[in-house]
Amino acid sequence: MESQIKKTHQQLVSKQITCTALIQEKLDLLQQNTHNSVNTLLDTIALELAAKVDAKINNGESIGLLEGIPFGIKDVYMFQGTNTTASSNLLKNYKSAYTATAIQKLLDAGAIPIVKENCDSFGHGSSSENTIFGAVKNANNPNLVGGGSSGGSAVNVAKDYTVFSIGGDTGGSVRQPAGYNSVYGLKPTYGRISRYGLMAYASSTDCVGPLAKSIEDIRIVLNTMSGKDAKDQTTYQSEDINDADILNSNTVKSVGYFKNFIDSDAIDTQVKADFLKTIEKIKAKGIEVKALDFFESNTLVSTYYTLAMAETASNLSRLDGTNYGNRIESDNLKETYAVTRSENFSEETKRRIVGGNQVLSQGFSDAIYLKGLALRDQISQSFDADFNDVDIILSPVTPAAPPEIGNSLKDPLAMYLSDAYTVGFSLAQLPTLTIPKGTVTGLQISAAKKNDDKVLTFANFLNDVL
Numbered sequence: 302m303e304s305q306i307k308k309t310h311q312q313l314v315s316k317q318i319t320c321t322a323l324i325q326e327k328l329d330l331l332q333q334n335t336h337n338s339v340n341t342l343l344d345t346i347a348l349e350l351a352a353k354v355d356a357k358i359n360n361g362e363s364i365g366l367l368e369g370i371p372f373g374i375k376d377v378y379m380f381q382g383t384n385t386t387a388s389s390n391l392l393k394n395y396k397s398a399y400t401a402t403a404i405q406k407l408l409d410a411g412a413i414p415i416v417k418e419n420c421d422s423f424g425h426g427s428s429s430e431n432t433i434f435g436a437v438k439n440a441n442n443p444n445l446v447g448g449g450s451s452g453g454s455a456v457n458v459a460k461d462y463t464v465f466s467i468g469g470d471t472g473g474s475v476r477q478p479a480g481y482n483s484v485y486g487l488k489p490t491y492g493r494i495s496r497y498g499l500m501a502y503a504s505s506t507d508c509v510g511p512l513a514k515s516i517e518d519i520r521i522v523l524n525t526m527s528g529k530d531a532k533d534q535t536t537y538q539s540e541d542i543n544d545a546d547i548l549n550s551n552t553v554k555s556v557g558y559f560k561n562f563i564d565s566d567a568i569d570t571q572v573k574a575d576f577l578k579t580i581e582k583i584k585a586k587g588i589e590v591k592a593l594d595f596f597e598s599n600t601l602v603s604t605y606y607t608l609a610m611a612e613t614a615s616n617l618s619r620l621d622g623t624n625y626g627n628r629i630e631s632d633n634l635k636e637t638y639a640v641t642r643s644e645n646f647s648e649e650t651k652r653r654i655v656g657g658n659q660v661l662s663q664g665f666s667d668a669i670y671l672k673g674l675a676l677r678d679q680i681s682q683s684f685d686a687d688f689n690d691v692d693i694i695l696s697p698v699t700p701a702a703p704p705e706i707g708n709s710l711k712d713p714l715a716m717y718l719s720d721a722y723t724v725g726f727s728l729a730q731l732p733t734l735t736i737p738k739g740t741v742t743g744l745q746i747s748a749a750k751k752n753d754d755k756v757l758t759f760a761n762f763l764n765d766v767l
């Protein structure tokens with residue numbers, strides 16, 4: 302699909318539509334929507350910003366490409382003065398005291414935030430059912446889940462309620478809902494975009510990621526948000542990716558895929574058949590394709606969940622009703638903490654806090670947490686070796702189509718296992734993009750660290766081939 306940002310920009314500068322009318326139209330769509338994708342509408346601020354853009358256009362001043370473009374924000378990003386709930390009871394009334402760097406960069410470029418979007422509480426989930434705002438319904442079929450944790454963001458983009466949305470991806474939360482709702486979603490290289498002001502889930506894999514309807518829009522938004530930030534020491538300075546560079550597919554000579562992902566018992570037969578068909582089409586274009594060995598799904602999922610639970614147990618320990626959160630008073634301070642956290646965290650979040658504290662505790666940490674760290678190193682090394690051999694690794698996004706609403710809550714272990722194809726790329730901090738092609742839930746394109754441009758290049762190539 303063509304760039305929705307460029308198309309909308311053109312409509313604004315040619316005065317086909319006013320910015321105020323555009324923003325009002327999107328706000329109305331969001332308000333009336335029945336997919337549960339909205340936590341808070343940012344109507345007042347959005348209309349104020351739109352009026353300024355209209356004044357500029359009417360004055361004959363030029364506007365930047367992102368100026369006046371409406372976008373959505375997963376409800377885990379700080380945006381000063383607005384509610385940031387993480388879809389949780391605990392933070393139901395919390396107002397951001399400051400603005401996340403990634404969001405500030407978009408504001409500085411003139412983009413207009415219109416909605417805080419529904420998601421799994423604190424990013425804990427793969428279906429966007431773990432939320433106090435009601436399960437997010439899939440854009441293609443409302444009986445199915447929207448995917449998660451950035452489900453509201455993916456649905457809003459798919460339904461054209463936002464031109465693009467900013468999700469967060471710790472273990473697949475941008476890529477999987479993008480696949481479930483047939484849009485693009487990028488998890489950039491870890492550190493390319495500042496995490497400052499993104500509510501921490503698992504800090505060592507948390508990534509800011511855009512969802513959009515075209516590769517070009519992903520590129521534009523990625524460039525705008527990237528860069529070193531003194532407030533996040535894991536960030537690095539990156540070069541802008543220009544549009545001409547990612548059109549030259551000659552830079553990709555070889556592609557790998559993981560044999561065991563495709564041979565697994567868990568993969569749906571249609572997903573497998575479609576993926577193998579894609580591989581044949583790539584080969585037919587003269588690209589060398591290699592079947593690679595990789596870690597078993599069980600190892601990937603248990604390594605990821607061990608580390609993610611440990612990190613989230615630590616990160617969420619600050620939410621005790623003292624500095625943050627709905628405090629529930631009890632007999633003494635300890636009881637107050639206990640009741641505040643027991644009453645206000647969801648079952649899924651509590652499961653992760655308990656699990657995380659368990660793997661970090663004396664007597665268990667050597668056998669579980671440290672083993673998880675060691676396995677993570679091995680997974681990264683395995684990717685390093687693969688990327689000496691191939692330019693791109695291609696994978697299905699999920700083993701199967703989205704489940705019906707209600708099923709994931711009944712079986713958390715099955716939900717964890719459905720993340721088998723996304724979590725490895727997260728543990729290795731690699732740039733990975735979902736494209737809505739190739740299988741019913743799309744394809745993931747991954748490259749070595751800091752090669753986000755190569756990922757977009759191959760996505761453009763596949764767009765022409767599939």
Ligand code: GLN
Pocket residue numbers: 423424425426427449450469470471472473474475502609720
């Ligand atoms: N489904 C994964 C989890 O629950 C990933 C979530 C995410 O990336 N935030 O941990």
